[in-house]
Amino acid sequence: MSEAAMDLGLSPRVTELREKVADMVQNEVLPLEEEFLAEVAKGDRWTYTPRMSEILEGLKAEARKRGLWNFWLTDSERGYGLSTVEYAYLAEEMGKAHLGAETFNCSAPDTGNMEVFERYANDELKEKWLKPLLEGEIRSAYLMTEPDVASSDATNIAMSCVRDGDDYVLNGEKWWSSGAGDPRCKIYIVMVKTGDDDTPRHQQHSMIVVPADTPGIEVLRAMQVYSMDDAPHGHMHIRFKDVRVPASNLLLGEGRGFEISQGRLGPGRIHHCMRAIGQAEQALKLMCKRSVQREAFGKPLARLGANFDIIAEARMEIEQARLLCLKAAWMMDQGDPRAAAPWISMIKVVAPNMALKVTDEAVQMHGGAGVSQDTPLARQWMHLRTLRLADGPDAVHRRQVARKELKQYTQQNMG
Numbered sequence: 266m267s268e269a270a271m272d273l274g275l276s277p278r279v280t281e282l283r284e285k286v287a288d289m290v291q292n293e294v295l296p297l298e299e300e301f302l303a304e305v306a307k308g309d310r311w312t313y314t315p316r317m318s319e320i321l322e323g324l325k326a327e328a329r330k331r332g333l334w335n336f337w338l339t340d341s342e343r344g345y346g347l348s349t350v351e352y353a354y355l356a357e358e359m360g361k362a363h364l365g366a367e368t369f370n371c372s373a374p375d376t377g378n379m380e381v382f383e384r385y386a387n388d389e390l391k392e393k394w395l396k397p398l399l400e401g402e403i404r405s406a407y408l409m410t411e412p413d414v415a416s417s418d419a420t421n422i423a424m425s426c427v428r429d430g431d432d433y434v435l436n437g438e439k440w441w442s443s444g445a446g447d448p449r450c451k452i453y454i455v456m457v458k459t460g461d462d463d464t465p466r467h468q469q470h471s472m473i474v475v476p477a478d479t480p481g482i483e484v485l486r487a488m489q490v491y492s493m494d495d496a497p498h499g500h501m502h503i504r505f506k507d508v509r510v511p512a513s514n515l516l517l518g519e520g521r522g523f524e525i526s527q528g529r530l531g532p533g534r535i536h537h538c539m540r541a542i543g544q545a546e547q548a549l550k551l552m553c554k555r556s557v558q559r560e561a562f563g564k565p566l567a568r569l570g571a572n573f574d575i576i577a578e579a580r581m582e583i584e585q586a587r588l589l590c591l592k593a594a595w596m597m598d599q600g601d602p603r604a605a606a607p608w609i610s611m612i613k614v615v616a617p618n619m620a621l622k623v624t625d626e627a628v629q630m631h632g633g634a635g636v637s638q639d640t641p642l643a644r645q646w647m648h649l650r651t652l653r654l655a656d657g658p659d660a661v662h663r664r665q666v667a668r669k670e671l672k673q674y675t676q677q678n679m680g
């Protein structure tokens with residue numbers, strides 16, 4: 266692939282789509298968001314009040330009516346046939362609202378899970394689970410991380426999955442299963458251990474499809490993020506006790522879990538980064554507005570102390586991160602996952618850290634209001650902080666980048 270041919274431009278078609286998505290986010294989604302979140306506090310936090318359903322389903326219906334749905338689908342029959350680069354511009358706009366991605370059926374973890382169904386599931390599983398997911402009728406969760414093992418090294422995953430006649434039987438615990446608290450979450454994709462310790466390390470694991478209502482599944486608790494439960498989405502701690510599913514629910518074949526997880530996590534990671542850049546833009550906008558509207562010591566806040574520098578730094582860092590994100594997306598579009606991997610790792614470190622820093626400065630510029638419920642900044646900060654862990658902690662991605670860099674200079678295995 267020649268980088269000379271790298272096209273990070275906005276085609277007229279994508280420009281038009283971006284305008285439509287931005288319009289929907291700014292004028293339809295954002296105005297309803299605080300009301301939606303306030304509703305969560307009413308009654309049982311793990312159900313949808315009638316008003317919450319009305320808001321969310323109303324937004325989804327409006328998006329479909331405007332032809333803004335399932336942008337992540339890479340084929341042009343059912344989707345738009347967008348490249349990852351093209352999708353980036355839309356995801357950035359979606360990232361500006363809490364409900365943005367779901368409004369267009371483009372939210373995590375569902376897009377990654379739908380991609381897994383699309384690529385690796387048999388027709389029966391596709392009919393049963395992919396179809397309602399594509400329609401936005403149900404939701405899904407991706408269960409890899411476990412409480413008892415360091416899951417940033419996925420070869421440690423230990424949930425047992427044993428063949429018994431026509432079934433597999435699963436035992437073990439998962440946690441941080443995002444979205445599994447949602448009553449609409451009907452299906453899990455679960456990473457399990459099917460091989461014994463003598464099997465090569467990257468062939469010991471498999472992915473299996475497990476309906477959320479299978480007997481033996483017990484949701485133990487919602488993990489809290491800085492004391493917040495993120496209801497009704499939730500990040501659940503789940504126990505599997507003799508959970509039995511048909512053998513045909515195993516995707517691709519025993520021992521091929523890593524193959525699937527690499528395919529799944531690449532696009533998922535990059536979509537998170539694109540949305541994080543949108544969040545950073547939103548934080549900078551709020552920071553600038555506040556800094557020109559409010560006065561202290563006889564001057565607008567913007568003109569006090571180092572605030573010019575803070576604002577300039579934020580703009581420069583957003584622009585740098587966006588270009589890196591587009592380059593990583595372009596690398597993905599070249600069809601060589603190994604070559605794209607270090608670029609995905611680079612942006613997976615850069616985008617959440619940058620967006621977290623910009624959001625933190627915006628919090629500071631708002632004074633007490635910044636940490637309160639009166640702006641989206643506190644919630645956004647919390648979410649971005651978790652993104653430095655979810656889908657691989659920073660250190661794991663830095664390691665990938667350094668290994669690739671050092672490979673040019675030594676034959677030694679640098680670990």
Ligand SMILES: Cc1cc2nc3c(=O)[nH]c(=O)nc-3n(C[C@H](O)[C@H](O)[C@H](O)COP(=O)(O)OP(=O)(O)OC[C@H]3O[C@@H](n4cnc5c(N)ncnc54)[C@H](O)[C@@H]3O)c2cc1C
Nearest residue numbers: 407408409410415416417441442443651655656657658660
């Ligand atoms: C809000 C949130 C949502 C999540 N959603 C999901 C989900 O939907 N599904 C799912 O399966 N998981 C999910 N996770 C889990 C997340 O992916 C894991 O927490 C992450 O992979 C780290 O695994 P661990 O927690 O076991 O940390 P550990 O593996 O114990 O790692 C802890 C720390 O060790 C250090 N470390 C690890 N490896 C290295 C290295 N190579 N070099 C240097 N230092 C290193 C890092 O500082 C790292 O943060 C979510 C997590 C959060 C916080």
